[in-house]
Amino acid sequence: MKINRRMFLAGSASTAALLALAACSKTDGSSGSGGAEGINAVEPDKIEQGGELKFAITAPIANWNVNTVAGNGVDLRNIYNFVFPFFFDYDDKGEATPNPDFLASAEAEEVDGKTVVSIELNPKAVWGSGKSIVPEDFEAFYAAAKSEDYSWASTDGIEKVEKVEKESDTKFKVIFESPYPDWTNALSSCFPADFMKDAETFNTSMEKDFNNDNFSGPFKIESWDAAQQVVTLTPNDKWWGEAPKLDKVTFRVLDDSAVATSFANSEIDVIQYIINADAYSQAIGRSDAEVRQAGGLQWRHFTLNAASGPLSEEKVRQAIMRACDREAIASSDLAGLPVENISEVMLGNRFFTPSQEGYKDNSGPWSYDVEAAKKLLDEAGWMLPEGGEVREKDGKKLEIVFTYPQGGSASANEGTLLQSQLKEVGITLSLKSVEDDKYFTEYVQAGNYEMTAFTWQSTQYPMANVGQIYGTGSGSNYSGQSVPEIDELIAKIDVEMDNAKRVELTNQVDELVWEHVLNFPMYERREFTAVPKRLANFGAQGLASYRPERIGYVSE
Numbered sequence: 186m187k188i189n190r191r192m193f194l195a196g197s198a199s200t201a202a203l204l205a206l207a208a209c210s211k212t213d214g215s216s217g218s219g220g221a222e223g224i225n226a227v228e229p230d231k232i233e234q235g236g237e238l239k240f241a242i243t244a245p246i247a248n249w250n251v252n253t254v255a256g257n258g259v260d261l262r263n264i265y266n267f268v269f270p271f272f273f274d275y276d277d278k279g280e281a282t283p284n285p286d287f288l289a290s291a292e293a294e295e296v297d298g299k300t301v302v303s304i305e306l307n308p309k310a311v312w313g314s315g316k317s318i319v320p321e322d323f324e325a326f327y328a329a330a331k332s333e334d335y336s337w338a339s340t341d342g343i344e345k346v347e348k349v350e351k352e353s354d355t356k357f358k359v360i361f362e363s364p365y366p367d368w369t370n371a372l373s374s375c376f377p378a379d380f381m382k383d384a385e386t387f388n389t390s391m392e393k394d395f396n397n398d399n400f401s402g403p404f405k406i407e408s409w410d411a412a413q414q415v416v417t418l419t420p421n422d423k424w425w426g427e428a429p430k431l432d433k434v435t436f437r438v439l440d441d442s443a444v445a446t447s448f449a450n451s452e453i454d455v456i457q458y459i460i461n462a463d464a465y466s467q468a469i470g471r472s473d474a475e476v477r478q479a480g481g482l483q484w485r486h487f488t489l490n491a492a493s494g495p496l497s498e499e500k501v502r503q504a505i506m507r508a509c510d511r512e513a514i515a516s517s518d519l520a521g522l523p524v525e526n527i528s529e530v531m532l533g534n535r536f537f538t539p540s541q542e543g544y545k546d547n548s549g550p551w552s553y554d555v556e557a558a559k560k561l562l563d564e565a566g567w568m569l570p571e572g573g574e575v576r577e578k579d580g581k582k583l584e585i586v587f588t589y590p591q592g593g594s595a596s597a598n599e600g601t602l603l604q605s606q607l608k609e610v611g612i613t614l615s616l617k618s619v620e621d622d623k624y625f626t627e628y629v630q631a632g633n634y635e636m637t638a639f640t641w642q643s644t645q646y647p648m649a650n651v652g653q654i655y656g657t658g659s660g661s662n663y664s665g666q667s668v669p670e671i672d673e674l675i676a677k678i679d680v681e682m683d684n685a686k687r688v689e690l691t692n693q694v695d696e697l698v699w700e701h702v703l704n705f706p707m708y709e710r711r712e713f714t715a716v717p718k719r720l721a722n723f724g725a726q727g728l729a730s731y732r733p734e735r736i737g738y739v740s741e
Contacts, residue, residue, distance in 0.1 A: 223479040224722055235432050236738045238434045241436070243260055244260065247625075249394065253388060256391075258625070269401065270402060272288050272374060273288075286426040288306060289305040298364065299363060302360075302368050313405060313421070316377065329387060336384075341650040342679075346359055346371065348360050363679075366684070402421060406418055418435070427734045437452075440621070445467040445468065446467060448464075448715055458714065461595065465521060471715075475715070475718050484640065485706070486535075488629075489703070490635050490664060496635055501567065507558040508609065511705075512528070515527050515707055515708040536651070538643075548699060551699050573611075576612065583611060587615065588617045588624075588637045591621055614636070655671050655675070657669075671697050712727060719741065720736070
């Protein structure tokens with residue numbers, strides 16, 4: 186599975202474990218970060234009218250509200266890209282400009298030590314109910330962010346809004362409590378005021394089914410067929426912008442192991458983030474398809490639950506990290522993919538990728554070192570009994586359970602390799618597979634696990650959502666840890682307007698996360714996306730955004 190920051194959880198070895206570091210912004214792209222080649226950029230008038238685009242998703246949607254902990258996944262985010270209002274477009278560098286279908290203008294200034302954004306809405310913009318998008322929608326959205334009763338996946342940024350000052354039905358100001366450098370992230374989308382009226386509506390009203398009244402975009406959700414497990418989108422008859430080229434977009438629930446075969450048989454049209462050699466081989470074997478690529482936003486990692494048991498001991502967590510040969514695991518996961526140099530995708534940072542400004546490899550003191558791992562365990566009082574293979578303390582063996590989704594081939598591989606590596610230092614790691622659709626809701630999010638591995642998917646704001654995963658009390662802080670020094674740094678990062686200082690503070694957080702081992706990264710995934718050759722304006726997006734209404738097919 187995968188997730189988004191305002192990250193998405195992107196995932197386990199399988200697509201099934203991908204979370205989205207839950208951003209209100211989408212990873213959208215009119216030109217991929219690999220340039221026009223990454224998406225086959227074509228002017229709309231050169232694209233045929235009609236056709237269907239078929240995606241796969243990994244499980245039925247647990248909650249159709251993507252801003253809840255349960256709904257905060259890449260599967261739903263991919264659906265939202267077609268049906269939800271996103272107020273900014275992003276270029277190849279991830280830089281935001283107002284989307285004129287929704288915003289006539291958006292301009293920020295600093296007034297008395299506070300960021301003040303003047304917004305003018307497109308008067309044609311309406312929700313699925315037909316009601317206009319108005320300043321009251323933003324006001325209700327930000328007010329709800331201050332309530333703990335709402336099951337937010339993350340309120341990073343939006344909780345910094347002090348108030349909304351309405352000037353007319355289309356003009357208003359958003360005033361932050363302080364300087365806020367990532368204001369475009371906080372203003373990137375919202376829900377209608379009726380949906381935000383109380384916590385119960387927000388938390389549960391879309392648990393079982395969607396409601397197009399809460400959406401707004403070029404497409405609408407036509408149906409969710411629970412028997413066939415297919416979500417069907419069709420053009421939105423209330424859409425005021427450029428008419429969509431496609432007649433239909435579908436999302437079919439498929440086990441991760443079936444995705445590549447389904448693509449090879451033309452049963453689906455897209456494999457996003459090809460993650461293994463078998464899928465890559467099947468993708469390039471389809472005669473009418475191709476693999477497009479760009480720099481990736483997803484990164485694999487191990488997360489450790491420090492709430493109880495041996496993992497509540499910091500030196501045990503540190504020992505596990507030092508006993509882990511991350512490069513060997515990356516080499517195994519990526520075998521057969523066109524990744525020429527594994528060292529180039531290894532990650533020493535959770536916030537910046539090696540190609541981004543601000544990247545610093547902070548993993549040095551915590552690199553692979555079996556003897557250092559053994560020493561840490563000795564210091565923690567976990568000793569090897571004479572002639573024994575498993576360390577013990579106070580009569581208990583050092584045994585840890587690694588939980589992963591059944592469809593998660595990458596997670597299973599990572600767990601198996603880590604099991605062998607930990608055995609060298611006297612730790613028993615047992616593997617526990619669970620149902621894909623229960624993996625996040627009943628295990629990760631419920632804290633019902635000890636170790637796991639999945640993928641986080643970042644957004645265009647690497648410093649905007651630090652608190653989502655690492656802040657005390659955040660619903661997406663799956664480590665169960667509270668580190669006051671991290672919380673103090675997060676508060677500074679949120680308001681620091683000097684980018685160089687902000688980068689430095691973010692790297693200080695990364696160093697602390699390494700030290701306390703809330704999680705530890707393995708590698709960055711390059712974005713390999715398989716699509717039909719004739720498909721235009723979609724593919725490997727990188728940091729760029731796409732306009733769904735411009736996706737379509739060109740003639741042979």
